[in-house]
Amino acid sequence: MTHTAQTRFSRKTVAIAVALVIGIGGWLVSHPSQAAQEKDKEKAKAPTVLELSHSDLATVEHGYLTQPVALSGTLSPVKQTLIGAEVEGIATEVLVRNGESVKAGQLLARLDTRELRDRVTASAANLERARAELKLAEKDRLRSTDLLKQHFISPNSHDATESKYAVAQAQVKAEEAQLALAQKSLDHATLRAPFAGVIYERHVDVGSRVAIGQKLFGLVDLHDLEFEAKVALAELPAIKAGQAVSLRVEGFSSRSFTGRVERIAPMADNGTRMVPVYIRLKNDDGQLRGGMFAQGEVAVAAAETDHLPLSALRGLDGKAPYVLAVENGKLVEHKVQLGLINQISKTAAIGAGLKVGTKVVAAKLDNIKAGQQVKLPDDTHAGEPAKVDAKKAG
Incomplete structure (x- = not known):
């Protein structure tokens, strides 16, 4: 065999070897090992765990709950006059x-x-x-x-x-x-x-000439104040003269005041279909002033009961409201019986059935249902299953 023929044979051998290496490598890439495939299958079967934050949860509490009617208006002195x-x-x-x-x-x-x-x-x-x-x-x-x-x-x-x-x-x-x-x-x-x-x-100074009927002074007694609130006809039957009213007045965020329903107008406003209700309050220390805006609530019903935030209740548009409670790392659906509802504090009585201290999901998360595994924010068990943040679920 000549030198030229040997060179050609050597090149051909190298080319074939390279082709075999590339082919085998490609097959290995496209056909992973059985162990790798099994590992991927196990990972795919692992359940998704929702990691809940404190803001996602609410706790069943027991306490005194009221059902109030909201009232608001501007304070005005009961006794005031213009001296002419x-x-x-x-x-x-x-x-x-x-x-x-x-x-x-x-x-x-x-x-x-x-x-x-x-x-x-x-x-x-x-x-x-x-x-x-x-x-x-x-x-x-x-x-x-x-x-x-x-x-x-x-x-x-x-x-x-x-x-x-x-x-x-x-x-x-x-x-x-x-x-x-x-x-x-x-x-x-x-x-x-x-x-x-x-x-x-x-409106007068020394030397001024005044005419008959001219207003000279305005005098007000601040010891007794009242304000007029508008109440819807649907809520009016629950309002009675003498009921206590808890008040918050602008400028006094850290102080609350107590008033009483003084009287109720006999007719509704033709335009708004609202009935004026007059609330009276004492101002013995003279801190309040006429013209201040006041917001209050009169409790038309009250009870000592278990309650939850309204945000934790689901199915309110149907006939069977329920909650998703966290039990043993999973979400469990519990039907609840609604009682008093406080629209001001956004809280509702749920009757018996859930233990005080039970954690329920309050956030409106997508695609969550009973049986979903969850992890509480104070849960110390890391666990092997794959995790997903509750805010990104769905």
Whole structure:
């Protein structure tokens, strides 16, 4: 064999060997070992474990649960008034300012009384003159009566005397009324607080001329407040006068107040079909102010019962609500009997059937059902099965 032939044989041998190696490698890649296949099958059969977080769970609790009706409105003082001028005049004294507390009968302002005093003096003088004329008319009447008995005067003459006497009596009454009006006007020139409270408006200054009917001061008593709440007709039968109302007022997030249903309007609003309900509350320390927004709730039913958040209940759109409880690492379906529902705290009574402390799924996770294996956040067993985060399930 020549050198050239040997070279060709050697190249051919190498090519065949390379081809065999590539072919065998490809077969091994496309046909894994039996052990690897079995391992993959076991892994595929392993159940998926949902890892639940604390936010995914709720706990059955036992306690006092109420079914409230929510109420809201703006606080307003029960007793408030605007003090206006009842006579015309110039303000000579203004003794209070906005925000000042005043006592019942306290002097607020005084108008110029010189002209009013002159009117009182004149009316008093007119009354004295009328009384003097009445005395004279009475004497004439008595004399006329005697003369008539003796037939010294005619009946017509006596009637004229009686008429003068009646006119004199009427004149006295008229002058007494005029004096009373003048004295009343003089009294009205001095403005006083009709009740104890706080000045919240002032529209007069010293030297200002005020007209009759002009509003000068606003006075409010903050010890008793109330607010008007609108209640739906469906909830109205449960509302009764005298029921306690728990209140939260803006600006007092850490403090709660208690009021009572004072009265209920006899008719619903034509537009909203809501009925006004009036809640009254004491404000002895004077911390609350008119115009503050208040939210409250009146408990129309209450019971001591097992309860869960509404988010943990499933099947509420059907006739058989249920929960998914965690028992021995699995989800178990339990039917529940709904009782009181608190729409404010989003809590519902579930009756008996689940032990207090039982963990249930509260999060609305996709594709979970009874029998699903789960892992609680405080579960210390790692386990071999494959795991998937509950938030990514489905």
